[in-house]
Amino acid sequence: MNRIVAVLLLLLAGASAQAAGLDAFLARHWADPLPPQGEPPPGYSPLEARLDPEACAACHRAQWEAWKGSRHARAMGPGVLGQLLTFAPEAAAACRRCHAPLAEQDPAAGPAAERLQRQGLVCAACHVRAHVRYGPPPRRDPDARGPVGSSGPHGGFVATPAFEQSAFCSVCHQFGPDGYALEGKPLENTVEEWRTSDWAAKGVQCQGCHMPEREHLWRGIHDPDTVARAVTVDVDFQEASARRVRATITVRNTGTGHHFPTYVTPKVFLRAVLVDAAGRALGETLQEAVIGREVTPDLSAEVYDTRIPAGEAFAALYDAPRPAGVAALQVWLTVDPDHFYRRFFESLLPQMPDGEPQTLIALALDETRRAPFDVLRRQIPLPPPAAPGGD
Ligand code: HEC
Ligand code: HEC
Ligand code: HEC
Ligand code: HEC
Ligand code: HEC
DSSP states (O other), X not given: XXXXXXXXXXXXXXXXXXXXXXXXXXXXXXXXXXXXXXXXXXXXXXXXXXXXXXXXXXXXXXXXXXXXXXXXGGTTOHHHHHHHTTSOHHHHXXXXXXXXXXXXXXXXXXXXXXXXXXXXXXXXXXXXXXXXXXXXXXXXXXXXXXXXXXXXXXXXXXXXXXXXSTHHHHHHHBOOTTSOEETTEESOBHHHHHHTXXXXXTTOOHHHHHSXXXXXXXXXXXXXXXXXXXXXXXXXXXXXXXXXXXXXXEEEXXXXXXXXXXXXXXXXXXXXXXXXXXXXXXXXXXXXXXXXXXXXXXXXXXXXXXXXXTTOEEEEEEXXXXXXXXXXXXXXXXXXXXXXXXXXXXXXXGGSOTTHHHHHHHHHHXXXXXXXXXXXXXXXXXXXXXXXXXX
């Protein structure tokens, strides 16, 4: 009995020492600001000394192919850069913290740094400190790869389980206790939302959904297939008489490890319309409900929050008179990933100085206009009208 307690205490001590080790590693790894890498070690070839993603691509082709199509590679897109060009250095540095965090991406360090800044969240920002590579423990063959100091490329690497944990993503995807909040909820609360979900209880980390098989794709709200897997939609008819159609439409967050959607920037429109046998919309029967967190453009107040926490559901009532020739109820989601930013860029554009800032914000605005897409479109044949006089 005493032995069991002792073993338990040891296990607990082991677990908390591991957690403390992880916290200490992450605090160092994501120091604010990140210190410059310094001089490369004497044995490094010019290729090994480089920090740009194309240098890594020479040997890590698969990660580079995936990364360059990801939002992380576009983290210094026109909407961010257009603003940064008009900011004082200190304000721009605060944004670079998440969008281009290396000291070697500070444009004050010269033209090479200014080019690297434009590449956004580069490989080295997550993987390289003082020219040493850090990564997750090798998956298949733990002995196949050299530890740091070995003779392999870039002198080996340091393996740490921190890369496999949600905590690795926190520095940019979770505001701390001092971070900006409305109604007691931080504007960025993704890791907290995850921590209190069943996914966390089951041990599914951010990487489990956003980097399956360690792929560097980070697909999210901008990707139709990812959103289609995020939720399930059910339709339950209360009435389908000759006069009216009434149905409860339920959207359940079955595949997202946090609120659907997690940020204040996207909006998801649940839409339904009555259609004829050819699928044509009939009369004024289009109805919609909004899923999202609406804040005022100046971020001073929350207007509403209808986001769906992980495992929970959102229900809307469809209720319309039944026009002649109706065959089905069509239901779908329209996803507007940059809903907030479109309005924001619209109001920002007239204030932008001529030249590159204005061109970039115009480009960013155009991208937000082209971003919306439809998913999960279904046609549910209407049950025949109930017999007249029936209840
Ligand atoms: C000359 C080839 C070469 C270049 C250039 C190179 N690497 Fe590597 N890297 C390797 C090899 C070989 C390994 C050993 C692991 C393996 O077999 O994949 C490795 C291992 C790693 C690991 C550890 C993988 C793990 O399992 O945790 C990381 C992370 C990494 N490199 C990142 C980078 C980054 C970031 C760059 C660019 C800044 C880079 N490497 C440039 C060849 C290279
Ligand atoms: C946002 C941070 C981030 C960026 C940017 C990033 N990685 Fe990674 N990388 C990770 C994480 C996290 C893992 C571990 C994922 C896991 O274990 O599920 C990883 C894993 C790896 C591995 C080990 C893969 C394996 O199969 O074992 C290599 C190699 C690697 N990254 C190289 C790169 C290269 C090259 C780039 C740029 C083209 C890059 N990474 C960009 C976070 C990042
Ligand atoms: C704590 C990390 C963090 C900081 C600091 C930060 N951002 Fe972001 N930013 C994010 C994340 C995460 C997203 C993606 C989430 C989303 O789409 O809303 C994002 C998205 C954006 C976008 C929309 C995507 C795009 O490429 O157009 C813009 C614009 C933007 N940020 C600008 C800024 C500016 C300007 C600053 C500095 C005032 C800043 N950010 C500071 C994390 C951060
Ligand atoms: C169970 C799978 C799953 C887990 C775990 C998960 N996500 Fe997601 N995530 C999704 C899906 C699906 C979407 C697309 C739907 C959406 O936007 O909610 C998404 C969307 C996102 C977005 C897009 C922005 C937005 O407003 O929704 C970000 C950023 C994100 N996830 C970050 C994270 C981070 C950080 C973690 C870890 C704390 C995490 N995710 C854990 C499945 C997951
Ligand atoms: C250094 C900061 C940083 C780290 C670390 C980081 N991210 Fe991001 N992430 C960002 C920024 C900034 C964006 C928005 C890029 C943009 O659109 O401008 C983003 C975008 C995303 C998106 C895309 C959402 C969409 O709009 O569809 C997902 C998903 C995501 N990150 C997941 C992760 C996961 C999972 C991790 C941890 C393995 C992680 N990120 C680590 C800064 C970071």
